[in-house]
Amino acid sequence: MSTVIPESVAPDLHPNPEPSMRAPRLHPLGVRVLHWTNAVAMIIMITSGWGIYDDFVIFHGTHFSPVLRLGSWAAPSLLWHFAGMWLLALNGLVYLLYGIMSGRLKQRLLPIRWQELKVTIIDSLHFRIAHEDLTVYNAVQKLLYIVVILAGIWQVATGLFVWKPVQFSTEVAVLGGFQAVRLEHFIGMSVIVGFLVVHVALSLLVPSTLWAMISGGPRVPRPAARS
Amino acid sequence: MKSPFRPKKLPDAAVLDDHRPLIRSLQRRGLLRGGLSLGALTMLTGCDVGDSTSVGRALLSVSRWNDRVQAALFDPNKLAPTYPESLILKPPKFNAYYDITKLKPVDGQTWKLELAGLIADKRPWTAAQLAALPQRSMVIRHVCVEGWDYIGGWSGPTLRSFLERVGADLSAKYVAFKTADDYPSSIDMATALHPQTLLATEYAGETLADPFGFPLRLRMATKLGYKNPKWITAIEVTNQYSGGYWESLGENWFGGL
Numbered sequence: 093m094s095t096v097i098p099e100s101v102a103p104d105l106h107p108n109p110e111p112s113m114r115a116p117r118l119h120p121l122g123v124r125v126l127h128w129t130n131a132v133a134m135i136i137m138i139t140s141g142w143g144i145y146d147d148f149v150i151f152h153g154t155h156f157s158p159v160l161r162l163g164s165w166a167a168p169s170l171l172w173h174f175a176g177m178w179l180l181a182l183n184g185l186v187y188l189l190y191g192i193m194s195g196r197l198k199q200r201l202l203p204i205r206w207q208e209l210k211v212t213i214i215d216s217l218h219f220r221i222a223h224e225d226l227t228v229y230n231a232v233q234k235l236l237y238i239v240v241i242l243a244g245i246w247q248v249a250t251g252l253f254v255w256k257p258v259q260f261s262t263e264v265a266v267l268g269g270f271q272a273v274r275l276e277h278f279i280g281m282s283v284i285v286g287f288l289v290v291h292v293a294l295s296l297l298v299p300s301t302l303w304a305m306i307s308g309g310p311r312v313p314r315p316a317a318r319s
Numbered sequence: 320m321k322s323p324f325r326p327k328k329l330p331d332a333a334v335l336d337d338h339r340p341l342i343r344s345l346q347r348r349g350l351l352r353g354g355l356s357l358g359a360l361t362m363l364t365g366c367d368v369g370d371s372t373s374v375g376r377a378l379l380s381v382s383r384w385n386d387r388v389q390a391a392l393f394d395p396n397k398l399a400p401t402y403p404e405s406l407i408l409k410p411p412k413f414n415a416y417y418d419i420t421k422l423k424p425v426d427g428q429t430w431k432l433e434l435a436g437l438i439a440d441k442r443p444w445t446a447a448q449l450a451a452l453p454q455r456s457m458v459i460r461h462v463c464v465e466g467w468d469y470i471g472g473w474s475g476p477t478l479r480s481f482l483e484r485v486g487a488d489l490s491a492k493y494v495a496f497k498t499a500d501d502y503p504s505s506i507d508m509a510t511a512l513h514p515q516t517l518l519a520t521e522y523a524g525e526t527l528a529d530p531f532g533f534p535l536r537l538r539m540a541t542k543l544g545y546k547n548p549k550w551i552t553a554i555e556v557t558n559q560y561s562g563g564y565w566e567s568l569g570e571n572w573f574g575g576l
Contacts, residue, residue, distance in 0.1 A: 147466060148463070148465040167570050168569055170464070170569075170571065171378040171571075174381065174571065175378050178381070257462065258397065258399040258575075259392055259393070259575075259576070261397075261399065265400070270460065270462060270468055271468065
């Protein structure tokens with residue numbers, strides 16, 4: 093596994109500047125803590141959710157293997173789920189507030205150009221995955237990150253409605269009723285798990301991306317320094 | 320009068336002698352388990368909540384915190400959706416911690432509802448007295464913690480009207496129930512006073528059938544199914560938390576919808 097970060101991608105302006113003067117890392121420490129906290133929270137929510145699903149399955153004849161479930165039966169799975177929800181929701185809230193207020197989300201994920209999206213999808217299908225420059229996301233990456241962020245918000249909302257269908261009876265009615273919201277909560281999980289498979293597979297194919305999320309990655313000049 | 324919520328007879332200390340080998344083996348098992356706990360840390364999926372592991376204890380304390388959050392989310396004036404009578408499922412679903420073949424029907428002739436705790440008039444009630452209280456009907460959705468649901472139609476006096484009639488302390492924290500099938504249960508006072516909390520004696524316009532709690536069961540539109548005890552034999556108003564059957568096995572106590 094390559095652990096050498098190509099510093100040449102983002103050369104420092106000064107050879108030995110004060111630490112506070114140096115350009116920030118691609119993934120500042122705060123982002124890394126939020127990312128790995130979210131990873132733990134997501135895994136708790138997904139695997140405990142599978143335990144809850146198995147108690148009364150939506151699709152007849154399907155179930156998740158006990159090996160994959162968090163909690164030895166439904167009650168512990170529920171305890172995990174309703175503890176994990178705090179971690180997921182609070183961590184996600186801090187992430188969104190930080191991402192919006194710092195402008196980072198907009199800068200990293202927008203705009204998505206249709207032409208670029210088409211080319212990247214065709215390239216990906218031919219296994220031409222170019223990712224030498226960690227500091228820039230291609231159009232497919234941007235789209236996937238936006239989809240998974242929206243799916244996370246969707247899960248918090250539908251999860252709240254399934255938990256409290258009387259207090260949120262209007263929202264449940266709009267979404268098609270109690271069993272419909274249960275299904276929609278399950279679909280949201282499926283989208284996130286689908287993202288996770290691609291996300292983890294690609295980070296293993298391009299290990300420098302994984303290392304960057306641990307060590308911080310290359311230093312990136314502030315947007316002002318770019319012009 | 321002795322409270323029906325306390326054991327009538329204390330257990331004989333001699334039972335300890337009868338089971339001394341078992342107690343010894345439990346201690347040995349505890350030692351083995353302690354030795355394995357480091358390995359267990361890497362296999363949290365095998366963690367049994369409610370036992371003595373620190374993870375289990377932490378999860379249970381989050382569950383108690385969630386009780387408080389749910390009490391805050393609970394709007395005493397918010398009514399659960401109601402449905403037309405044509406949607407009522409007949410008969411309703413039987414669900415208990417045992418199989419329907421183990422059902423022990425209650426004799427309505429000799430049945431009495433005992434009262435205990437912070438209640439002014441603790442004289443027991445008969446089915447005829449309950450029937451004389453103002454009756455309410457509601458067609459509501461039953462939601463099970465497992466994930467299934469059905470529409471049911473229930474009738475009987477509201478728990479609020481009953482508690483007011485017997486002079487219960489409505490500022491107390493809990494209303495607890497004892498049942499003929501050993502399924503203790505307790506709820507918060509705010510839910511006990513909700514207009515859609517009934518002491519149900521009828522289903523779909525007919526006297527409750529044996530499997531569904533004859534002669535008296537609790538039916539709340541604002542709580543999960545397992546929070547509704549059937550075959551009620553005693554009601555206590557109290558400030559003492561007493562949990563319930565599934566709650567002692569790790570289910571959340573508030574169980575609000």
